[in-house]
Amino acid sequence: MTVDVEGAAPAAPPGAPPSRNGEPGRSWFARHGRLLESAMLPLAFVALVIGFGIHSPTHFLTLRNFSNIFGSQAVLFVLTIALLVPLTNGDLDLSVGSLSGLVSMIVAVLNVNDGIAIGWCIVIGLAVGLFCGAVNGLIVVRFNVNPFIITLGTGTVFSGIQEWLSKEQTIVGVSANLSNWTYNKQLLSIPVEFWYGIVIMLIAWYVLTFTPFGQRALFVGQSREVARLSGFNVPRMRLQGFLIAGFVAAISGVLFVGTTGSASPGTGTDLLLPAYAAAFLSLTTIQPGRFNAVGAGLSVYFLATGVSGLELLGAQDYVQSLFYGVVLVIAVVVSRLVGRRVDRGWR
Amino acid sequence: MDGAARSSAAAPCLELRGLAKRFGATRALAGVDLRIEAGEVVALLGENGSGKSTLVKVLAGYHAPEPGGELRVSGRPVALPVPLDAYREIGLSFVFQDLGLAPGLSVVENLFVGRRVHGAGRRPIRWRSERRAARAIFERYGVRLDPEAAVGELRPTAQALLAIVRAAEELREFRAGAAEGGVLVLDEPTVFLPEEEKVFLFDLVRRVAADGAGVLFVSHDMGAVREIAHRAVVLRDGQKVGDVAMADTSDAELVQLVSGHRLGAEAVAALVGQRSPEGANDPRQAPEAAPSAPQLAPGAPGPQLAPGAPGPRLAPGAPGPRRAHAPAGRGEPVGEGEVALEVSRLAGGRLRDVSLRLHAGEILGVAGLLGSGSEDLPYALFGALPGASGHVRCGRFSGEVSELDPRSAQRIGIALVPGDRKGQGIAPELSVAVNMLSLVLERFVRHGALSHRAIRRTAEERAETYDIRPRQPGLPMSALSGGNQQKVVLARWLELAPRVLLAHEPTQGVDVATRAQVHAFMRARCRQGAAILWVSTDFDELASVCDRILVCAGGEIAGAVSGPPFTRDRITSEVYTAAARGRADREEVKV
Numbered sequence: 001m002t003v004d005v006e007g008a009a010p011a012a013p014p015g016a017p018p019s020r021n022g023e024p025g026r027s028w029f030a031r032h033g034r035l036l037e038s039a040m041l042p043l044a045f046v047a048l049v050i051g052f053g054i055h056s057p058t059h060f061l062t063l064r065n066f067s068n069i070f071g072s073q074a075v076l077f078v079l080t081i082a083l084l085v086p087l088t089n090g091d092l093d094l095s096v097g098s099l100s101g102l103v104s105m106i107v108a109v110l111n112v113n114d115g116i117a118i119g120w121c122i123v124i125g126l127a128v129g130l131f132c133g134a135v136n137g138l139i140v141v142r143f144n145v146n147p148f149i150i151t152l153g154t155g156t157v158f159s160g161i162q163e164w165l166s167k168e169q170t171i172v173g174v175s176a177n178l179s180n181w182t183y184n185k186q187l188l189s190i191p192v193e194f195w196y197g198i199v200i201m202l203i204a205w206y207v208l209t210f211t212p213f214g215q216r217a218l219f220v221g222q223s224r225e226v227a228r229l230s231g232f233n234v235p236r237m238r239l240q241g242f243l244i245a246g247f248v249a250a251i252s253g254v255l256f257v258g259t260t261g262s263a264s265p266g267t268g269t270d271l272l273l274p275a276y277a278a279a280f281l282s283l284t285t286i287q288p289g290r291f292n293a294v295g296a297g298l299s300v301y302f303l304a305t306g307v308s309g310l311e312l313l314g315a316q317d318y319v320q321s322l323f324y325g326v327v328l329v330i331a332v333v334v335s336r337l338v339g340r341r342v343d344r345g346w347r
Numbered sequence: 348m349d350g351a352a353r354s355s356a357a358a359p360c361l362e363l364r365g366l367a368k369r370f371g372a373t374r375a376l377a378g379v380d381l382r383i384e385a386g387e388v389v390a391l392l393g394e395n396g397s398g399k400s401t402l403v404k405v406l407a408g409y410h411a412p413e414p415g416g417e418l419r420v421s422g423r424p425v426a427l428p429v430p431l432d433a434y435r436e437i438g439l440s441f442v443f444q445d446l447g448l449a450p451g452l453s454v455v456e457n458l459f460v461g462r463r464v465h466g467a468g469r470r471p472i473r474w475r476s477e478r479r480a481a482r483a484i485f486e487r488y489g490v491r492l493d494p495e496a497a498v499g500e501l502r503p504t505a506q507a508l509l510a511i512v513r514a515a516e517e518l519r520e521f522r523a524g525a526a527e528g529g530v531l532v533l534d535e536p537t538v539f540l541p542e543e544e545k546v547f548l549f550d551l552v553r554r555v556a557a558d559g560a561g562v563l564f565v566s567h568d569m570g571a572v573r574e575i576a577h578r579a580v581v582l583r584d585g586q587k588v589g590d591v592a593m594a595d596t597s598d599a600e601l602v603q604l605v606s607g608h609r610l611g612a613e614a615v616a617a618l619v620g621q622r623s624p625e626g627a628n629d630p631r632q633a634p635e636a637a638p639s640a641p642q643l644a645p646g647a648p649g650p651q652l653a654p655g656a657p658g659p660r661l662a663p664g665a666p667g668p669r670r671a672h673a674p675a676g677r678g679e680p681v682g683e684g685e686v687a688l689e690v691s692r693l694a695g696g697r698l699r700d701v702s703l704r705l706h707a708g709e710i711l712g713v714a715g716l717l718g719s720g721s722e723d724l725p726y727a728l729f730g731a732l733p734g735a736s737g738h739v740r741c742g743r744f745s746g747e748v749s750e751l752d753p754r755s756a757q758r759i760g761i762a763l764v765p766g767d768r769k770g771q772g773i774a775p776e777l778s779v780a781v782n783m784l785s786l787v788l789e790r791f792v793r794h795g796a797l798s799h800r801a802i803r804r805t806a807e808e809r810a811e812t813y814d815i816r817p818r819q820p821g822l823p824m825s826a827l828s829g830g831n832q833q834k835v836v837l838a839r840w841l842e843l844a845p846r847v848l849l850a851h852e853p854t855q856g857v858d859v860a861t862r863a864q865v866h867a868f869m870r871a872r873c874r875q876g877a878a879i880l881w882v883s884t885d886f887d888e889l890a891s892v893c894d895r896i897l898v899c900a901g902g903e904i905a906g907a908v909s910g911p912p913f914t915r916d917r918i919t920s921e922v923y924t925a926a927a928r929g930r931a932d933r934e935e936v937k938v
Contacts (some may be wrong), residue, residue: 057810209799210796211792211796211797215785219774222774222775229729229731229771230753231752231753231756231783331589
């Protein structure tokens, strides 16, 4: 599953004379260190499954349980992917959670209260996502302000609109068509929305790894000045990042309505932290040091499996917050160590 | 004590023994000993990647050395690794290569970082007296700095002076606390300093040494080392290969020590500041480029992309085209290449009114002191200087410079090698391959997807062509030494096969061997018809590399240096005369 994107794996062809710099005696560990690093999270994932499996094979190790985990976490899965392009650009978008919630509410209200066909509701919801992304991006780029603060502000506005539209009521009775095409219908015993997530993940992976856009975004994220002098259109790329984030977050909002058949005020924001936890966890795996789509997807399900297992062990609801929070902190620290093994880096 | 040979009764200011440091499989320092007596100025010499910076960083506590090394400062043993930020207490003070200033803070805040004049302990800081103390310090050292100014808004020269004064003052404070010895460590201190400020630095260093402290002077600037150092310690590949008294050592011997025989006559000449006209075009200065050429040719995507390709033309005895138009008239090119770039009435930044013509196949040098406007010229022409105005003609483009941005400039065939490698040239955490080829990524799209394999293969070829070491394009940029990073920057921009290359201090902080290579790559490009605008404050380099040299002063082109051949001294005198003339003119205008 490891993607050798940068060719950090030994560059010298087999049989080549030892490099002139005189480093013939590289140990096995030194040569495969990066591979090990990439494999750390998948291994932890397997260990987690085995551990919980041994403990409660009858409940945890069931197809139903996994089908449930994969299906119910598709919203978080997609939302996490939404973060990746802005993060690669070096932008934090804190509004995606509330945007997802807002879109779910718009879809539900239009469908239930106004009787608009669900297809149109989805189109409108996605358009709203794009619009909100554009608002974020234009403010950030035009006025050259810190996206952290701006999206904190716009995200709060999105939440406010969500509550306003809901009139503080949970909207139920959304067209069953949506639920059928997201949660109820299954492929390989897993709800189709999971496979939607996989498709979106693969698209993100392609964009970030196999297009010039994705490679340029790395420069934008690392050094705006280098990117600018390189002739990259930094403002436009950042705007595109926010647009993508808005659109993909809107998709996650639609999936939310499909999964629950309803929309409630205040949802969405609670997904922000786990989404960031998973995104930062992706820095430690598959393509270490990069926000990467496959790693992010793996991380989402690693987190979800952990929470599910802990709950089967009888843990209370609060364990979810504990688990996500702790993992976010650990992920950031580990990614730092991965990125900078240079001994005592305090810069 | 082992002070067997030394006459000095006092303990040495600094004594390092068996200092070793590895980075992964790379040995940066392999058991280095270093000793600085009281009152002694010791130069630490070596190419990029020889271990100089690592040694300085170990002293500052930035790197933890391998176990087994010993450090004594003024006779007192210091446990390694040096605790972070403890160097002040043990009597070391530093001027780091990047100066170590906080750009967002004021001069006074930077000056007294880590200590306070008043308000020790928990008492509040009294800013007024801090500022007064700062002014007194600046007066004592004879520098003019506004304590309230934001450091980021100071010119590089002023920033360097601030860092130097701060280090000297910290050392003085330390010694005032009845402590003996102490060491001032200067890492490439002359990089940001124009000639006149170097005199200030040398005075200061002499004063510090006369007071009985030791000085470690890390530099590529052989002239400065010759001027100020008593002894030179030379590192190569992490090992000490020389420890010589400056008085007993000739320049040629020093160069041999530093370079390990890799240099041709030109580099030696450039290094010691005496140009030998015959050696100037010595083809041997491109030892790496020539042999690599044949391997490169088949794989190169286009003939114009292979800077090593003209290697055979560098073969000894071949009359280079440059030689052909060597007897150039005053400031006018004789090659009569077509005009590649024409600028008129360019203004913006420190530029006031610059007009010039750059011809295909020539290297046009622009010499100027820092602040003369020359440092803004490349960026203005590249469309990267906001608010620039003036008319530019290049290829099919003819229009206002304000219509240009870095992207459109590239499209009309202009490339820029920026001066600030760290800030403008590279993304340190991304791989060498991606850094090198990020301007031409579209070329590597196969069936709708980037082929990372193709990128890697091309990067490997380029690493070979430009002698970038190690030959592992998958490594992050930060794993390379400064000289190799600079070659990546050069490769990156030459990949565009530009018609015009704007180079700003393209060999700044780069070792002599790499420097010679960079010169060779640039010349090769010129022979293929590129035009190069070379803006530098390093007049030695301009003298050895340029076909024509203009002098910039007060934001204008003040004249041309006659030649070639050029000499460093003549450029220096032209530049200073022009600067003085400009100053006088401006004062007259004011009156």
